[in-house]
Amino acid sequence: MEISNIRIHLITKPTRDNCIAYASFAINGGNIQIGITGIRIIKIGNKLYLAMPQRIDSRGLNRDILFPNNKQTKEVLEKAIFKAYDNAVNSENINKPPNILTPKKSSAQESINYLNKHPNK
Numbered sequence: 001m002e003i004s005n006i007r008i009h010l011i012t013k014p015t016r017d018n019c020i021a022y023a024s025f026a027i028n029g030g031n032i033q034i035g036i037t038g039i040r041i042i043k044i045g046n047k048l049y050l051a052m053p054q055r056i057d058s059r060g061l062n063r064d065i066l067f068p069n070n071k072q073t074k075e076v077l078e079k080a081i082f083k084a085y086d087n088a089v090n091s092e093n094i095n096k097p098p099n100i101l102t103p104k105k106s107s108a109q110e111s112i113n114y115l116n117k118h119p120n121k
Contacts, residue, residue: 001073002028003080005035008088018042019051021088023081036066041085048082 005026014020017040024037038053052064068074 001076003076004028006080006084008041008081008084010088014043017051018044021085023050023084025081038065039081041081048085050078050081 003025005024007024009022009024011020011022019040020043021041022037023039023041024035025039027034027036036053040051042049042051052067054062054064057063068077
């Protein structure tokens with residue numbers, strides 16, 4: 001099993017269930033390729049979790065549509081997706097312009113000193 005084409009979509013404001021990003025990926029196995037979307041990356045405290053795509057059944061219960069069948073598969077998915085998430089977060093931080101245009105917050109004393117030096121303003 002090979003996981004490829006991992007795409008991370010960062011969310012600027014976490015959702016009510018602490019979702020900070022969505023992931024999609026492809027699983028390749030021989031001549032078979034399956035695309036999977038709707039994976040949520042959840043952050044609780046300092047720990048990341050994967051939430052599998054879900055649907056609501058006729059009784060109103062959430063049911064996973066997709067899930068790993070064993071611990072090894074879960075670890076492979078988590079490792080690949082969390083690595084892609086870290087890369088997305090780091091590249092977003094690199095692409096942000098430096099914060100040099102943000103005006104410095106001045107104290108009340110600095111404002112008084114400025115007004116004393118410039119009485120006509």
